[in-house]
Amino acid sequence: MKGAAAAPAPAPANLDDPSRTGTPPVPRALSVPQNRCDRVASSPSSPSAATAPEPLPKAELHLHIEGTLEPELAFALAARNGVELPYATEDELRRAYSFADLQSFLNLYYALMAVLRTEDDFADLAHAYLARAKQQGVRHAEIFFDPQAHTARGVPIGTVIDGLARALDSAEETYGISTRLIMCFLRDESAESALTTFEAARPYFDRITAVGLDSAEVGHPPSKFKEVFALAREAGLKCVAHAGEEGPPAYVWEALDVLGVDRIDHGVRSLEDERLVARLVADQVPLTVCPLSNVRLRVIDDLADHPLPAMLDAGLLVTVNSDDPAYFGGYVDDNFTAVRDALGLDRETLRTLARNSFRASFLDEATRERYLREVDANQG
Ligand SMILES: [Zn+2]
Numbered sequence: 001m002k003g004a005a006a007a008p009a010p011a012p013a014n015l016d017d018p019s020r021t022g023t024p025p026v027p028r029a030l031s032v033p034q035n036r037c038d039r040v041a042s043s044p045s046s047p048s049a050a051t052a053p054e055p056l057p058k059a060e061l062h063l064h065i066e067g068t069l070e071p072e073l074a075f076a077l078a079a080r081n082g083v084e085l086p087y088a089t090e091d092e093l094r095r096a097y098s099f100a101d102l103q104s105f106l107n108l109y110y111a112l113m114a115v116l117r118t119e120d121d122f123a124d125l126a127h128a129y130l131a132r133a134k135q136q137g138v139r140h141a142e143i144f145f146d147p148q149a150h151t152a153r154g155v156p157i158g159t160v161i162d163g164l165a166r167a168l169d170s171a172e173e174t175y176g177i178s179t180r181l182i183m184c185f186l187r188d189e190s191a192e193s194a195l196t197t198f199e200a201a202r203p204y205f206d207r208i209t210a211v212g213l214d215s216a217e218v219g220h221p222p223s224k225f226k227e228v229f230a231l232a233r234e235a236g237l238k239c240v241a242h243a244g245e246e247g248p249p250a251y252v253w254e255a256l257d258v259l260g261v262d263r264i265d266h267g268v269r270s271l272e273d274e275r276l277v278a279r280l281v282a283d284q285v286p287l288t289v290c291p292l293s294n295v296r297l298r299v300i301d302d303l304a305d306h307p308l309p310a311m312l313d314a315g316l317l318v319t320v321n322s323d324d325p326a327y328f329g330g331y332v333d334d335n336f337t338a339v340r341d342a343l344g345l346d347r348e349t350l351r352t353l354a355r356n357s358f359r360a361s362f363l364d365e366a367t368r369e370r371y372l373r374e375v376d377a378n379q380g
Pocket of ligand 1: 064
C-alpha cells in the first residue's frame, strides 16, 4: 500500500535556518484558495457568490485532516521541506485524482503525506481547512487524523498533535468554529501497531476526544481492534469507526457490538441488512455519510442513486460530510449542494441534515442547543 509513496528526500538545509521563525512561511492566501471548493457547487443554476444565501450552519463529523491537503499547499510544503513530488505541476497532480477504488485513492493519499514534516506543516494544514470550513457554514468540526501515517515516516506523534492543536486552539476565535480531535488507527496496520500508537498518544489525551478506525476496510474487520478500543473506552475516550463503506453490514455489527462505537462512519451498506437498520434506528446511532466520496471511490456509481434519501426515510440519524475533500471534489457544503441537486432534496430535508450533524456530535448539550437554534434561524 505504501510502496507508491515518494522516497523521502534528505532533510533540507533550510529547515535548520536560524532565520526561520514560528511564523509559517507559507502565505495563508496560498494555502486557502478561495474558489477551488466551488468545483462541485458551481453548476450553472447556482446563485452567484454575491447573492448566495448564508450556508446552513452545520457540524462536520467525518473529515480527515490529511484529506484536506490541496495540490497548492502540497507543492508549497514540498518546496519548504525539500520534498520532491512525483508530479511536475499542480494540474498534473490534480489529474491524478481519478481513482478506481478506495485502495487507489489511498496510494496517492499516503504518497502526498510525505510533504507533512513539521509542527508548522500540520498547523498550516489545519488552518487551510478551517478557513474553507468557515466559508462552508461549518460551526463545529470533529477532525480525524492518522498518526501512524506520520510516525511511520519518522514524524513524532507529538509534532502532529501539537501542530494540529496550535491551529485548533485559535479556531473559535479566528474562524468561529469549535473543534474536537479524533485519533484514527489504520486498520490495514496491525492491532499491535494501534496499541503502540494509543500508548504513545497517552500524554495528549486531553487533546483527543475520540478514537476512530479508517483506511482500507475489506479484510480488516473492526474486531481486529477490540483491545485498543476497550482501552480507549476505559480512558474515557469516545469511539467511532469506519464500517459499511466497502465492507459488509457484518462490519457495522462488529463496530457496534465488539468495539462499542458511538458513531458509524459511512455505514451506507447497512441498508443491506434490515435487522441492522432496525438496531441503528432504535439506538439512533449516527452515520456520517460522505456522498461525493462514495461516488469518487465507486461505492456508488451515480450520486442520483445515492441511498441518502432511503436512509433518512428509514429513520436513521444520517449526517452529510466531506471525508477527504481535497481529493473528492468538494467540501461539506458542496456535498449538501450536490445531494440537493442530484437527489432533489428540499430545504427542510437539508435542515434536518444540518440538525442531525449537531445531534450526532460530541458537543455538550448547551453548545449543541445553541447551534441548533442557529440552524432554525438560518434564512437561506
Ligand atoms: Zn473517511
